[in-house]
Amino acid sequence: MRASPSALILVLVLCIAPQAAKAQAAATKAVETGTASWYGPDFNGKRTSSGEIYDKEKLTAAHRTLPFGTYLRVLDLDNGSSVVVRVNDRGPFAKNRVIDLSEAAARIIGMIPSGTARVSLTAIPKEEALAWKGGGIDGAPAIDASPDAGARASPDAGARASPDARVRIQVASYANEANAMATVQRLEMSGLAAMIERSPSRFRVVFPDLSQAEARIVTLKLDGLGYREYTVTIIRPAAKP
Numbered sequence: 001m002r003a004s005p006s007a008l009i010l011v012l013v014l015c016i017a018p019q020a021a022k023a024q025a026a027a028t029k030a031v032e033t034g035t036a037s038w039y040g041p042d043f044n045g046k047r048t049s050s051g052e053i054y055d056k057e058k059l060t061a062a063h064r065t066l067p068f069g070t071y072l073r074v075l076d077l078d079n080g081s082s083v084v085v086r087v088n089d090r091g092p093f094a095k096n097r098v099i100d101l102s103e104a105a106a107r108i109i110g111m112i113p114s115g116t117a118r119v120s121l122t123a124i125p126k127e128e129a130l131a132w133k134g135g136g137i138d139g140a141p142a143i144d145a146s147p148d149a150g151a152r153a154s155p156d157a158g159a160r161a162s163p164d165a166r167v168r169i170q171v172a173s174y175a176n177e178a179n180a181m182a183t184v185q186r187l188e189m190s191g192l193a194a195m196i197e198r199s200p201s202r203f204r205v206v207f208p209d210l211s212q213a214e215a216r217i218v219t220l221k222l223d224g225l226g227y228r229e230y231t232v233t234i235i236r237p238a239a240k241p
Helices: 005-026 103-108 126-132 177-189 212-225
Strands: 030-039 060-062 071-076 082-089 099-102 116-124 166-174 195-198 203-210 231-235
Touching: 030 103, 071 099, 071 126, 082 099, 082 103, 099 103, 126 166, 126 177, 166 177, 166 212, 177 195, 177 203, 203 212
Parallel strands: 030 099, 060 082
Antiparallel strands: 030 116, 060 099, 071 082, 071 116, 166 203, 166 231, 195 203
């Protein structure tokens, strides 16, 4: 007896759905932990294994097996600093190393002097990677790698005439709700209670209504975690009748 087209479609959906769920989970799981190293001036301008030209001032990395284009959050396990990089090369070739970072990426997490660092690698979606970036991932080189490179102006700078003004902070915007939820969970682990705003096509990770003092604390924590592209909006109180 031949199965109907609708039955075949149902079977196909049931087979694909778990695979899609696994792929989504893999996009936000810890890949591995180990020792990171970095490479810079001697390789600058040379072609990487992906065919791209290596630029020591962009946030890229070499990994032995991860697909080119994978975005990784690299967390220094000793000092807590982190950077997001894109895999575009193969390596490292030294034993007992899990990743080779570009010079700019190594500078951001403070491992230039030592040459190596104990790190964890977490694969993240492209949308979240772009929310973290301070330049250097898919765009211009990372120009400023100082600790306050992504610092914002004080949230109340534009609202001094309205001391009761409230502040809204948007961390990132996603087309996929699972990616937004993963970001909320990561922020929660750092003590930040964000929420998701839903629209027909986007899922925004936001702090919707903060006092100016609360906003200052949140922006400092976001900067410390490596987020660079969040937006701060002043919400002025309604005029009194």
